[in-house]
Amino acid sequence: MKRWLLAALAAPLLMAQTASKPVLVPDVSQRDIEIRYSFTGADLLLFGAILYPGGRLPDDTKPTDIVVVVKGPTQSILVREKDKLGGLIWVNAARLRYRSAPSYYAIASSRPIEQLMNARTRAIYELGLGSLQLSPASSAPPSEQDRFARGLVDLKGRSALYVESPGAVEITDGVLYRARVAIPARVPVGRFTAETFLIRDGRVLAAATREIEIRKSGFERFVAYSAEHWSIAYGLVAVALSVLFGWAAGWIARRF
Amino acid sequence: MGTMDIYLPIANLSVNALVIILLGGGVGFVSGMFGVGGGFLITPLLIVYGIPPTVAAASAASQVTGASVSGVFAHVRRQGVDFKMGGVLVAGGMVGSVAGGWIFRLLQASGQIDTVIAIVYVLLLGSIGSMMAVEAFGAIRAMRSGAAARPRKRRHHPLVAALPLRTRFYRSGLYISPLAPLLLGFGVGILTILLGVGGGFILVPAMLYLLGMTTQVVVGTSLFQTLFVTATATMVHATTTKAVDIVLAVLLLVGSVAGAQVGARFASKVKPEYLRLALAIIVLLVAGRIALGLGWRPDEIYSVELS
Numbered sequence: 394m395k396r397w398l399l400a401a402l403a404a405p406l407l408m409a410q411t412a413s414k415p416v417l418v419p420d421v422s423q424r425d426i427e428i429r430y431s432f433t434g435a436d437l438l439l440f441g442a443i444l445y446p447g448g449r450l451p452d453d454t455k456p457t458d459i460v461v462v463v464k465g466p467t468q469s470i471l472v473r474e475k476d477k478l479g480g481l482i483w484v485n486a487a488r489l490r491y492r493s494a495p496s497y498y499a500i501a502s503s504r505p506i507e508q509l510m511n512a513r514t515r516a517i518y519e520l521g522l523g524s525l526q527l528s529p530a531s532s533a534p535p536s537e538q539d540r541f542a543r544g545l546v547d548l549k550g551r552s553a554l555y556v557e558s559p560g561a562v563e564i565t566d567g568v569l570y571r572a573r574v575a576i577p578a579r580v581p582v583g584r585f586t587a588e589t590f591l592i593r594d595g596r597v598l599a600a601a602t603r604e605i606e607i608r609k610s611g612f613e614r615f616v617a618y619s620a621e622h623w624s625i626a627y628g629l630v631a632v633a634l635s636v637l638f639g640w641a642a643g644w645i646a647r648r649f
Numbered sequence: 650m651g652t653m654d655i656y657l658p659i660a661n662l663s664v665n666a667l668v669i670i671l672l673g674g675g676v677g678f679v680s681g682m683f684g685v686g687g688g689f690l691i692t693p694l695l696i697v698y699g700i701p702p703t704v705a706a707a708s709a710a711s712q713v714t715g716a717s718v719s720g721v722f723a724h725v726r727r728q729g730v731d732f733k734m735g736g737v738l739v740a741g742g743m744v745g746s747v748a749g750g751w752i753f754r755l756l757q758a759s760g761q762i763d764t765v766i767a768i769v770y771v772l773l774l775g776s777i778g779s780m781m782a783v784e785a786f787g788a789i790r791a792m793r794s795g796a797a798a799r800p801r802k803r804r805h806h807p808l809v810a811a812l813p814l815r816t817r818f819y820r821s822g823l824y825i826s827p828l829a830p831l832l833l834g835f836g837v838g839i840l841t842i843l844l845g846v847g848g849g850f851i852l853v854p855a856m857l858y859l860l861g862m863t864t865q866v867v868v869g870t871s872l873f874q875t876l877f878v879t880a881t882a883t884m885v886h887a888t889t890t891k892a893v894d895i896v897l898a899v900l901l902l903v904g905s906v907a908g909a910q911v912g913a914r915f916a917s918k919v920k921p922e923y924l925r926l927a928l929a930i931i932v933l934l935v936a937g938r939i940a941l942g943l944g945w946r947p948d949e950i951y952s953v954e955l956s
Contacts, residue, residue, distance in 0.1 A: 483945075
């Protein structure tokens with residue numbers, strides 16, 4: 394709340410600098426998400442206020458829209474495409490490498506994104522699953538790149554890692570907005586960004602970013618760290634546990 | 650059920666703990682009942698549940714280790730383990746599992762690991778399942794007609810006899826070259842890494858029909874080899890693929906060691922011929938399901954991996 398108050402007080406100053414452009418004051422419900430043993434995903438609430446110059450809502454009838462994008466850390470990935478071999482079995486055939494594909498991408502908007510702006514603007518701001526800049530590492534023909542991009546978006550969509558939710562942003566009285574974004578348990582850890590865009594008349598008038606840190610904590614962090622850095626000890630513990638469990642079960646069974 | 654959800658720190662996803670324990674319990678029951686490790690069931694089941702294949706194969710090895718421990722102790726008590734033969738098999742198996750780790754990475758890089766695993770599964774399970782089914786049917790028919798089954802003449806394969814450096818394996822009742830079990834162990838070691846299986850379902854028939862070992866020490870010695878080679882496989886996975894999920898392994902172990910004890914008690918009430926037939930049917934069903942998966946148009950044509 395304090396942050397809001399501060400923003401409201403500073404608003405006249407900001408407005409003096411930015412002349413007639415509105416300003417976004419965004420926030421997220423959680424800046425840090427910790428993965429613990431019971432982690433099944435997180436429900437993020439992205440909310441904020443639109444500050445108009447002079448505190449007055451524009452008096453024309455053009456609607457104001459808000460688009461919220463949450464992105465996970467980018468990954469270098471290899472996408473493989475299966476093909477039927479000799480009319481018998483399905484095997485991996487063609488492949489395409491991407492240098493920086495977002496591990497997670499969720500977009501929520503107050504109206505379907507296609508109605509808000511043209512394709513060029515969507516591509517510039519990477520708004521919408523059809524406008525992701527995936528940067529393929531190899532020079533495949535455009536038709537093949539399109540096919541792979543669609544395949545990747547479909548695949549990630551199945552595990553709720555790429556999500557498009559038109560109409561999920563609620564705007565109250567033209568000044569307050571809120572949207573819920575679900576982060577599934579399968580996301581990788583790292584720095585996530587929550588970007589908010591204010592769109593009017595097909596143009597992006599204001600944008601603001603907040604960062605969210607997702608990390609493993611406690612026991613989960615310890616296990617992941619051990620597996621990576623103390624792999625021999627980790628393997629020995631896994632073997633010891635298996636032997637112990639098997640032996641204990643046999644011992645108990647002989648007594649009852 | 651919300652409270653039963655548990656996050657797997659290496660697989661990076663959350664699973665229902667109860668489902669995994671029950672899965673382990675079911676496979677443990679089968680393994681206790683038939684005296685097999687159960688790896689050939691647990692790995693495909695975990696993949697169907699949504700666990701990444703590498704994590705499934707790496708963590709299933711621990712489950713097989715746990716399942717074989719109590720069996721090994723039981724067989725040692727009744728002198729059912731040929732330690733000399735077991736030692737040679739383990740030596741071959743350890744080298745094989747290191748070689749298997751290398752093949753695994755090679756196939757992973759080429760993108761064909763899943764297809765190769767599926768084809769090897771279909772071929773192995775299909776042929777061994779059919780042989781077991783035929784043999785069990787014959788035994789049941791002989792039992793029904795009242796004719797005492799003729800004891801099979803115990804003999805090793807002529808190829809085994811041709812190998813040099815013969816030595817005596819007293820408990821197995823053999824005078825053969827140690828190269829034969831060494832090579833056998835090596836092959837099973839590769840399969841352990843690739844398929845996440847203990848290899849008992851290959852080792853037992855091979856010991857009986859290729860080496861010609863005394864029946865009394867076959868199962869115990871096979872379990873002895875399984876115990877050490879799956880432990881090695883866990884170490885190989887822990888240090889190379891780093892895909893052993895200890896939380897997943899513990900959940901599987903809790904279910905499977907309990908299930909194995911129940912299965913072992915249940916097995917003593919059923920005629921062994923019917924047990925062998927039932928195992929043959931399970932093995933053939935798994936092989937058939939995987940074969941269908943290869944030929945059917947997959948749900949998802951695309952797959953993604955980090956590079």
